[in-house]
Amino acid sequence: MKDENFLKENNARHLWHPMAHPADSISNPPDIIVGGEGVEITDVDGHRTVDGVGGLWNVNLGYSCQPVKDAIAAQLDRLPYYSIFRGTTNDLVIELSWMLKDFFEEDGLSRAFFTSGGSDSVEIALRLARQYHKVRGESGRVKYLSLKKGYHGTHTLGASVNGNANFRTQYEPLMPGCYHIPAPYPYRNPFAETDPGKLAQKCLAALEDEINFQGPETIAAFIMEPVLGAGGVIPPHESLMPGVRALCDKHGILLIADEVITAFGRTGAWSGSRLWGVRPDLMCTAKAITNGYFPFGAVMVSDEVAEVFEGDKSGKGAIGSGYTYSGHPVGAAAAIACLKETERLQVKDNAAARGTQLFDGLTALKEKYELIGDVRGGHGLMCAIELVADRESKTPIDKKTIGALHRATYENGAMVRVSGNNVILSPPLVLNSKHVDTILTALDAGFASLG
Numbered sequence: 001m002k003d004e005n006f007l008k009e010n011n012a013r014h015l016w017h018p019m020a021h022p023a024d025s026i027s028n029p030p031d032i033i034v035g036g037e038g039v040e041i042t043d044v045d046g047h048r049t050v051d052g053v054g055g056l057w058n059v060n061l062g063y064s065c066q067p068v069k070d071a072i073a074a075q076l077d078r079l080p081y082y083s084i085f086r087g088t089t090n091d092l093v094i095e096l097s098w099m100l101k102d103f104f105e106e107d108g109l110s111r112a113f114f115t116s117g118g119s120d121s122v123e124i125a126l127r128l129a130r131q132y133h134k135v136r137g138e139s140g141r142v143k144y145l146s147l148k149k150g151y152h153g154t155h156t157l158g159a160s161v162n163g164n165a166n167f168r169t170q171y172e173p174l175m176p177g178c179y180h181i182p183a184p185y186p187y188r189n190p191f192a193e194t195d196p197g198k199l200a201q202k203c204l205a206a207l208e209d210e211i212n213f214q215g216p217e218t219i220a221a222f223i224m225e226p227v228l229g230a231g232g233v234i235p236p237h238e239s240l241m242p243g244v245r246a247l248c249d250k251h252g253i254l255l256i257a258d259e260v261i262t263a264f265g266r267t268g269a270w271s272g273s274r275l276w277g278v279r280p281d282l283m284c285t286a287k288a289i290t291n292g293y294f295p296f297g298a299v300m301v302s303d304e305v306a307e308v309f310e311g312d313k314s315g316k317g318a319i320g321s322g323y324t325y326s327g328h329p330v331g332a333a334a335a336i337a338c339l340k341e342t343e344r345l346q347v348k349d350n351a352a353a354r355g356t357q358l359f360d361g362l363t364a365l366k367e368k369y370e371l372i373g374d375v376r377g378g379h380g381l382m383c384a385i386e387l388v389a390d391r392e393s394k395t396p397i398d399k400k401t402i403g404a405l406h407r408a409t410y411e412n413g414a415m416v417r418v419s420g421n422n423v424i425l426s427p428p429l430v431l432n433s434k435h436v437d438t439i440l441t442a443l444d445a446g447f448a449s450l451g
């Protein structure tokens with residue numbers, strides 16, 4: 001490794017960071033993380049903190065998951081790469097697809113299409129949805145519906161169904177045929193509705209209105225996160241996703257669950273769809289599938305959708321999508337080991353218990369600090385606090401204050417993530433109650449330092 005001075009001097013000078021302004025990265029250089037152990041990370045100055053971000057919602061099993069590391073190393077020696085495009089496969093993707101079929105059996109998903117990450121999974125699911133209707137002879141079904149505030153990665157189809165302006169505006173024009181429904185966000189919504197159940201009904205009414213306005217025969221799919229994540233952690237009322245499922249069924253629309261962050265236990269259930277008792281037609285997964293140690297993803301496909309493709313005699317069912325790294329044997333090896341560890345440790349149970357502790361602790365902080373306008377969570381280890389200049393007007397807090405909070409929290413022992421006026425928490429699912437306490441006391445110290 002280059003020495004500390006070299007790293008600090010060249011920090012952000014010769015690379016552009018995702019989701020950052022290049023000039024800002026130079027004037028506020030990012031923390032240089034050089035080590036990870038358990039659920040903690042260490043920076044170049046030797047400062048160690050609990051990772052309240054969990055890498056990026058993906059290091060669910062922490063940084064010391066030896067079985068995944070061993071599986072990657074062993075596979076690099078055995079077969080570091082081979083393609084699974086038509087005509088060849090590898091032993092590990094066969095095994096992994098069999099394991100995933102078992103893991104997602106309760107969700108009604110039995111086929112896997114492998115990708116290189118979350119944005120790829122979203123892209124594949126959206127493409128397969130259109131193709132499904134074409135194979136069935138409904139080629140007019142090409143449009144997509146989604147939720148405002150939803151995040152579906154940054155490929156152009158994904159950005160088109162994305163519900164946040166900051167991932168869209170500079171890249172417009174996006175894909176035509178994508179329409180958005182109000183988010184189930186009780187703190188701010190166009191209906192001025194604070195009751196989550198009533199708000200869910202209003203969102204569903206808006207969805208049906210849009211379906212009828214567009215014409216159901218023109219719509220391919222509705223895509224949603226079971227709990228909205230990157231848009232600010234917005235858990236919908238329990239009636240929302242079942243209501244969406246019912247409307248999709250009524251109008252022949254496929255339901256795509258974007259579970260890039262919620263699959264594999266984060267919500268306290270093995271999938272976010274299962275949390276709400278819903279069976280999607282397609283499910284996007286990535287991130288925790290390899291514990292973040294290898295870029296990998298899988299789109300899971302329901303039996304019903306699979307039958308349409310597999311029973312096709314016209315040739316239209318041939319899949320014209322895929323990536324060089326689809327089904328990468330090293331990624332598959334990582335995913336097999338990761339899935340075994342995920343199940344062995346039953347991480348969903350710890351996610352539920354520690355998630356409650358974290359949510360309760362954040363709710364207590366709200367009593368103490370006026371700057372906290374809203375606390376969201378309550379479903380596993382995904383929480384957010386929304387900061388406002390004053391509670392009455394709900395004016396979002398300025399960048400400088402939230403930046404200062406982030407810094408002070410970090411100095412006091414916890415890495416948290418700032419997104420707009422939200423602080424987002426998504427720690428590894430294997431953290432213990434002391435680690436949660438550390439995150440809470442670091443945040444408390446962070447708020448106290450703002451004066």
Ligand SMILES: Cc1ncc(COP(=O)(O)O)c(C=O)c1O
Nearest residue numbers: 117118119151152153258260261
């Ligand atoms: C719900 C959701 N979908 C898609 C993505 C995109 O995944 P990736 O960054 O791996 O491309 C993310 C990333 O955070 C996500 O949260």
